[in-house]
């Protein structure tokens with residue numbers, strides 16, 4: 747499953763970082779997952795709780811920010827909301843559209859506790 751491998755890489759990244767900082771555990775993780783990133787947040791949360799078992803990230807709460815997809819027209823410069831990769835400019839019907847937002851996927855921050863579980 748796609749979300750499972752993503753969950754595992756998040757756990758690996760945050761657990762490594764928390765260990766470097768001498769944390770007892772990770773209580774929260776803030777993620778940014780754009781609506782066009784192709785990642786299902788609910789499914790990711792589910793996979794995450796399984797992937798985090800036995801690591802410093804076990805029990806951490808995921809807070810997920812989901813920026814809307816935004817495209818920019820290469821002909822007239824208009825910016826508009828998009829829900830698919832292949833969008834058409836609503837003004838000039840151009841297909842030269844660049845996605846400027848919504849594909850993000852990043853770990854923005856995490857909250858660590860000194861005490862273990």
Ligand SMILES: [Zn+2]
Pocket residue numbers: 819820821822823824835836837838839840
């Ligand atoms: Zn246009």
